[in-house]
Amino acid sequence: MNVDGTPYRTIWTTGDDRTVRIIDQTKLPHTFTTTDLTSLDDAARAIADMLVRGAPLIGATGAYGMALAMRTDPRDENIANAYETLFATRPTASNLGWALDDLRQRLLVTSENDREAVAYKRASEICNQDVDACHSIGVHGAALISSVWEEKGQPARINVLTHCNAGWLATVDWGTALAPIYKAHEDGIPVHVWVDETRPRNQGASLTAWELSKHGVDHTLIVDNVGGHLMQHGDVDLCIVGTDRTTAAGDVCNKVGTYLKALAAQDNGVPFYVGLPHSTIDWRINDGIHDIPIETRAEREVTHIAGKTEAGETIEVQLTPDNTNALNIAFDVTPARYVTGLITERGICNASTEGLRGLYPEKAA
Amino acid sequence: MNVDGTPYRTIWTTGDDRTVRIIDQTKLPHTFTTTDLTSLDDAARAIADMLVRGAPLIGATGAYGMALAMRTDPRDENIANAYETLFATRPTASNLGWALDDLRQRLLVTSENDREAVAYKRASEICNQDVDACHSIGVHGAALISSVWEEKGQPARINVLTHCNAGWLATVDWGTALAPIYKAHEDGIPVHVWVDETRPRNQGASLTAWELSKHGVDHTLIVDNVGGHLMQHGDVDLCIVGTDRTTAAGDVCNKVGTYLKALAAQDNGVPFYVGLPHSTIDWRINDGIHDIPIETRAEREVTHIAGKTEAGETIEVQLTPDNTNALNIAFDVTPARYVTGLITERGICNASTEGLRGLYPEKAA
Numbered sequence: 068m069n070v071d072g073t074p075y076r077t078i079w080t081t082g083d084d085r086t087v088r089i090i091d092q093t094k095l096p097h098t099f100t101t102t103d104l105t106s107l108d109d110a111a112r113a114i115a116d117m118l119v120r121g122a123p124l125i126g127a128t129g130a131y132g133m134a135l136a137m138r139t140d141p142r143d144e145n146i147a148n149a150y151e152t153l154f155a156t157r158p159t160a161s162n163l164g165w166a167l168d169d170l171r172q173r174l175l176v177t178s179e180n181d182r183e184a185v186a187y188k189r190a191s192e193i194c195n196q197d198v199d200a201c202h203s204i205g206v207h208g209a210a211l212i213s214s215v216w217e218e219k220g221q222p223a224r225i226n227v228l229t230h231c232n233a234g235w236l237a238t239v240d241w242g243t244a245l246a247p248i249y250k251a252h253e254d255g256i257p258v259h260v261w262v263d264e265t266r267p268r269n270q271g272a273s274l275t276a277w278e279l280s281k282h283g284v285d286h287t288l289i290v291d292n293v294g295g296h297l298m299q300h301g302d303v304d305l306c307i308v309g310t311d312r313t314t315a316a317g318d319v320c321n322k323v324g325t326y327l328k329a330l331a332a333q334d335n336g337v338p339f340y341v342g343l344p345h346s347t348i349d350w351r352i353n354d355g356i357h358d359i360p361i362e363t364r365a366e367r368e369v370t371h372i373a374g375k376t377e378a379g380e381t382i383e384v385q386l387t388p389d390n391t392n393a394l395n396i397a398f399d400v401t402p403a404r405y406v407t408g409l410i411t412e413r414g415i416c417n418a419s420t421e422g423l424r425g426l427y428p429e430k431a432a
Numbered sequence: 433m434n435v436d437g438t439p440y441r442t443i444w445t446t447g448d449d450r451t452v453r454i455i456d457q458t459k460l461p462h463t464f465t466t467t468d469l470t471s472l473d474d475a476a477r478a479i480a481d482m483l484v485r486g487a488p489l490i491g492a493t494g495a496y497g498m499a500l501a502m503r504t505d506p507r508d509e510n511i512a513n514a515y516e517t518l519f520a521t522r523p524t525a526s527n528l529g530w531a532l533d534d535l536r537q538r539l540l541v542t543s544e545n546d547r548e549a550v551a552y553k554r555a556s557e558i559c560n561q562d563v564d565a566c567h568s569i570g571v572h573g574a575a576l577i578s579s580v581w582e583e584k585g586q587p588a589r590i591n592v593l594t595h596c597n598a599g600w601l602a603t604v605d606w607g608t609a610l611a612p613i614y615k616a617h618e619d620g621i622p623v624h625v626w627v628d629e630t631r632p633r634n635q636g637a638s639l640t641a642w643e644l645s646k647h648g649v650d651h652t653l654i655v656d657n658v659g660g661h662l663m664q665h666g667d668v669d670l671c672i673v674g675t676d677r678t679t680a681a682g683d684v685c686n687k688v689g690t691y692l693k694a695l696a697a698q699d700n701g702v703p704f705y706v707g708l709p710h711s712t713i714d715w716r717i718n719d720g721i722h723d724i725p726i727e728t729r730a731e732r733e734v735t736h737i738a739g740k741t742e743a744g745e746t747i748e749v750q751l752t753p754d755n756t757n758a759l760n761i762a763f764d765v766t767p768a769r770y771v772t773g774l775i776t777e778r779g780i781c782n783a784s785t786e787g788l789r790g791l792y793p794e795k796a797a
Contacts, residue, residue, distance in 0.1 A: 096752060097750075097753075264734070266629070288756050288758040289734070289758065290689075290734055290760075291656050292688040292764075293689070293761050296726070297761075299764070323658055323661055328692075334695055372749075374736070375750040384737075387641055388638075388641055
């Protein structure tokens with residue numbers, strides 16, 4: 068999408084087509100800067116330290132991490148080493164394992180001499196497929212937004228609430244939850260987004276507000292506590308969020324706090340949709356609450372926060388009394404019964420085994 | 433309660449018994465300091481700028497504001513002026529109107545010469561009654577915590593989740609939601625508190641974590657998004673929150689985000705209790721969602737935050753992209769159907785017209 072009129076992706080190759088360039092998302096919203104990944108370790112650190120984040124973009128970066136590894140050492144041992152190093156970076160997003168499995172499988176049946184080229188080619192394909200998938204999610208989701216807007220008599224604005232960042236910054240381009248919003252905006256539908264700030268890392272305040280602003284989409288920031296009140300008062304027409312892992316039965320694991328918004332949507336009759344490419348579906352599991360590994364992150368993300376001073380410097384400040392203990396759970400699971408529908412690249416389906424198998428019949432056991 | 437071993441109240445008179453001293457809560461948790469109120473305007477500013485906050489403490493400060501006004505000008509015109517000035521400071525808390533009504537009524541039937549003395553005496557009584565009421569809430573609530581702890585087989589810790597600050601800092605002493613926790617702690621029950629940080633003003637992170645720490649009660653800070661996940665996994669035994677206004681039918685208006693926790697409690701079979709003195713009950717209304725005025729505060733409370741630098745200085749930093757619009761809704765309403773019970777100074781009742789009238793028969797129309 069656009070940054071001040073210039074189209075960007077979140078990850079691309081540059082120079083010799085071997086260096087991988089990314090937007091350093093830890094510097095947003097105060098500084099827009101790119102950084103180069105030239106090794107497996109660079110890629111692993113970029114994921115672990117969240118220079119890149121968002122399930123689809125983590126998958127894409129994992130694929131390029133495998134390619135960077137093949138550049139210096141294409142032996143089987145290094146395929147295993149790269150796989151393990153990258154897989155260990157973050158536990159929850161399904162796309163990472165999906166992309167790594169894909170690369171490993173292809174590389175192991177490729178001669179050592181060709182592995183670098185095959186890995187780069189496949190990583191690039193994964194990126195392009197993600198863009199295509201997200202674009203399709205956008206088309207299907209925009210039709211949904213349009214129909215809700217029509218049903219309500221074409222009000223002056225249609226209000227979509229989203230949690231965290233599932234925009235183009237979370238994918239290679241377009242986004243999952245935000246792709247329908249960008250497409251609806253392109254189609255001239257007066258979409259307005261309630262942006263949950265999404266504590267503790269504030270991906271809503273830092274990333275979603277930034278990317279919507281840069282692309283020119285109307286939005287208002289709210290703290291995570293406010294969505295329920297807005298729904299009680301009819302100020303939310305629908306919710307659309309992303310997902311880091313979706314079970315075969317339609318349970319949705321997404322940024323912590325998503326579940327609370329789904330409960331409020333249910334209580335107030337607000338449709339609650341989830342945008343996802345097939346790569347976030349974990350076909351091996353059904354029960355999200357018990358079977359999805361939930362990442363616990365550093366306490367400091369809760370007790371401290373980075374912001375911009377009046378002088379324009381970005382610094383970290385402490386929010387709590389000294390020595391306060393904090394627990395930093397990164398994701399939660401929304402049971403399928405609270406999800407109105409899944410917006411995939413193949414269309415919209417019920418959040419259920421039947422719904423997903425209807426769209427992905429090749430996955431039916 | 434104790435601050436490093438010294439017992440404190442949140443408001444008291446000093447010197448000539450005419451100067452009103454408060455803890456400046458805007459400086460917590462990084463600095464513990466008191467400030468003196470010597471005029472009506474001081475009192476109004478202390479409420480509006482949230483040097484004092486919490487429904488019962490707002491009521492107590494309002495009462496002393498009337499007394500400070502009588503000190504310089506005891507005429508009827510100044511009773512009206514003081515009432516209006518104080519009433520305009522904050523719209524949601526029921527206790528403010530309750531205390532101001534009480535003072536006005538008494539002062540109007542008192543001779544001008546006696547008004548100052550009567551006002552100070554009544555403000556002091558209101559404070560003492562609040563302490564007594566909160567202590568009783570503590571006794572009733574601690575019995576509840578104890579019974580849940582017994583039912584669960586006396587686990588090594590019993591987990592209570594609270595939102596915002598309804599501790600002694602929100603009242604004159606003891607607190608409403610936290611009074612049961614302090615009493616249970618005194619009784620040797622191993623209570624552990626999940627403290628919601630409570631964006632945007634972070635009263636949980638700044639005040640609840642601070643007062644529990646100073647009094648020595650075990651607690652862990654979480655972001656507001658996490659409570660649902662903890663309840664799904666059995667890590668919350670009960671929720672106790674405060675309220676700024678309770679309707680005659682048991683709807684509870686409290687810090688925004690309370691409603692989301694109540695929904696999660698309901699979804700996971702976790703008891704959800706509200707601690708309150710009678711002064712927060714608005715007997716004139718039933719439907720909280722439609723009839724309680726909800727305060728909207730400055731956008732800057734969402735887009736900026738204060739914290740402590742490494743050098744120990746408290747500064748404000750910007751969290752969002754420049755020029756981000758924010759909506760800052762301060763309270764929400766939890767419908768009575770999601771409230772397991774109300775813990776009052778007279779005992780625990782159902783959140784319903786019948787429940788409240790059973791405890792307060794004198795209010796039955």
